[in-house]
Amino acid sequence: MEAGRSPNIEILSNADFLGLEGKPGAFTAKVRLRPRYINADKCTACGLCTRYCPRHLVDDYNEGLAITRPIHIDYPQAVPASYFIDPRACLHLQHGTCQICVPVCRSKAIDFGQQPEERALQVGAVIMSPGFGRISEETLAKFGFGKHPDVVTSIEFERLLNPSGPFKGEVRCISDKRHPHRIAFIQCVGSRDLGCDNGYCSSVCCMYAIKEAMVAKEHDPEVEITIYYMDMRTQGKDFDAARRRAEEQFGIKFVRARVADVMPWNDQLRLTYATLSGSHHFEPFDMVVLSVGLEAPKDAKGLASTAGFELNQYDFCKTSTFAPLATTRPGVLVAGAFHGPKDIPESVTQSSAAAGLAAGLLRTQRGQGTVTKSYPAEQNPGEEVRIGVFVCHCGINIGGVVDVPGVAKYAGGMEDVVYYTESLYSCSQDAQEAIKEKIRQHNLNRVVVAACSPRTHEPLFQETLKDAGLNRCLFEMVNIRDQCSWVHANEPEAATAKSRDLVRMAVAKARHIKPLPEQTVPVTPKALVLGGGVAGMTAALNLAEQGFESFLIEKSGQLGGNLLKLDRTLQGDKAADLLKELSAAVKKHKLITVLTNSELAEVNGFVGNFTSMVRTANGKKASEQSISHGVIIIATGGREHVPARVLGKEPVASKKIVTQQALEQQLAGGKAKAPASVVMVQCAGSRGDDLAYCSKVCCNHAVKNALRIKALDPASQVVVLYREMRTYGFAEDLYRQAREQGVIFIPYATDRMPEISAKGSKVRIDFYDPILQDQVTMEPELLALSVGIVPEGTKELSKLLKIPVNADDFYLEAHVKLRPVELPVSGVYVCGLAHSPKPIEETIVQAQAAAAKAAIPLVKGHVEVEPTVSHVDQEICIGCSLCTSLCPYQAIQMVQLENKQRRAQTIVASCKGCGICASHCPTFAISMGGFTDQQISSQIEAFGREENRND
């Protein structure tokens, strides 16, 4: 994780938060650092100490399913990559004895003299991201947890599935280590349960249960898995598709039932469960997984009082719908599951948003605290090739299998290799100094390191090269850990031979590598925001607060988008208030130019340097203007769907059939009257009819309208026909409230859909009630359909911007989990309904996140380009434009040369170095920096050199 390498992040781990004083812009935060008893700068994470430590300790990281030692590291990739001593179990710290680790540690890192240290940090803002807590054992015990070893939590199951977990990735019963044949998942453990005071829905359990079930099936296709649920809440983007896959491809069984108890039955466990119809069933299983919910962090109360902000009724952070990330204390923000249960993409989105808000708050202080590293001037490598090879033992990780000294010596015998050595840990700080020293001493101009994975360590070594005045591309890395010592752990000779092969190939390539220029592209510090709804306005405002100019383009005549059609949110906030506040702020801000009645007509350029033509209608006339900007934020929104099919049939036309949005408008205002009876039909058009996906907000919308009707007239009859009520998160409370107020919720199955018909002025609905177990007919005064949400104009805009959309016409993000608001084309960001259906609160957060991400290139003023980009030799290029059509990042364009010939040209700022263009070019005109044909062929030739292979 790159946080560990940034010079501008100081990680204070093992630290307690003690207090926060001051005001936004000038807080003093007190923290206490508990001793690790290991000097983190010296520790090389070799693991020798853990092997010698005589004491056992239950491994919290593996959920207590494994045993570790008091001196340990949770997992090899941990940041900081330093071991620590758990004082609870250490013999020396508890009893003053032992100290066996002290002489064992070769780098003399163990320091029992460390004392707790208190520090006062001067900070301008604080972001609270303490995560979530665990469901109490008492709640889990209701399902036999703690009594029967084969009842495990979903987090334990996650560890069982993991190769670094207790059984090395094999799923085994804890009781007798057998492979389970039948596994049951029980949903809503510690969620939607007033019995443990968690009335809310944890939002993530349905999806992770499906994921865990699918992964378990991949491990062992024979295993039979059943998921017992109340409502499958797979409301997120593309989640329903995964659920269908789990059912259809993986054969995972979904049973809508509440599990009453789990009892031992021979060597198995017997589940008792009740279905909707009220009948009881028994089913035996080998293993039962409890899908545990997310609770507020254990120390939430303490944290809130120390930091001085309020909590909600469930001890999560108290926030409001229209300022979702602000705590009740100004300058203190919240992000992640502490805001309310949520999954990774939403947490990541909130984090970016909180970062952007903090950046807006501290605009005047920007850049004052950061450090930038400087490097010596790059030397010209000259003609003569002088290669240095460094082979790493990685403690025993490589050295325990591969004959490292032998490999190093072998490398030393190769042509152009003027220096070779081995090192215990080539990634350690002193090893970097040694590499720099050897580069100077032997005048090395190519460096080959044979160690672990370049994915994690290449940047470190490249940094060392830069420090030594070498271009970072004069580096070649060989992975003899993953590819040799790990996969061939039981064949040391073969592993060593393969290491020699790989080193020989790397040296062969190194002879041909050349320095590549570090390129930067300047950025126009302005943004183009498309869409003037809540998302677009929020994004433009946030950018303005950070000090950046933006152009807000709105198609219609006024700002507001869907806010104009909304009355109140589910939580009761008035949409008009938000609209007034946002549009006033947007219009007032000097850095925002609003262009209504306008549309994007044309876009040219790339990240940092876009030029757009914006067409503005002015009565019947239209004018066009050209705008230069560095980034684009897409906030084009969505609208209520007009279904072509409802419940599998042609929609019935009647004045008495309305959409939820129309119903909301009818119920708005002080003079509104409630209809005497309403039937609401969920998923009318969504999840199977025209739209394959779930629109996420309709269940909340129905509950909101139902509550409004009951508030207007408690005698009014409201029936909601649903497939699954997806009132996730804290909305569950309002769902419960609606039931308590007499709203009747009746589920329907897709193989027995309700039927709508109209005769004269009457509308009629026939449906099957699974609780009454009978067919019911109603003739309500109104029939409200939850029709779902479709994106607005993504097809056209995606063509204009050359950005892909998913199967449902929503924009496809760059990485679903980790880059949720960035699009595959650099410099283009997405938020709001154009990304996927979502409620206002999530839209606001996403817009803030998009603004934060978009601000990054604007703050820097330039875009750094990886040197490994493609290059077109225009002498050889025949202008066929095959590459431009294949490039997934729009990073190759056709240009006209002076002689009128068309030739391809790389836009280095957009190129990601994937190599697709180079591999398809019919005339071999494209070469990839760092992976030229010559370099790759020399590697292949070196591999095939027999005399070297059989030495």
Added chain:
Amino acid sequence: MAKAKQERAGSVMVLGGGVAGIQAALDLTQLGYYVYLVEKSAAIGGAMAQLDKTFPTNDCSL
């Protein structure tokens, strides 16, 4: 790693080093701020470091 400067304008404290905290810290540095990432356990990573694979890309979560 000698970053012992005590007084810094333009800094933000991020409390909690899980995926949310780490992402906030990374974005803040990119936006031009110095970050103190305060974590109560010995390593950052939080709950995500315990996960095996993540939906839908099945990427390793580390």
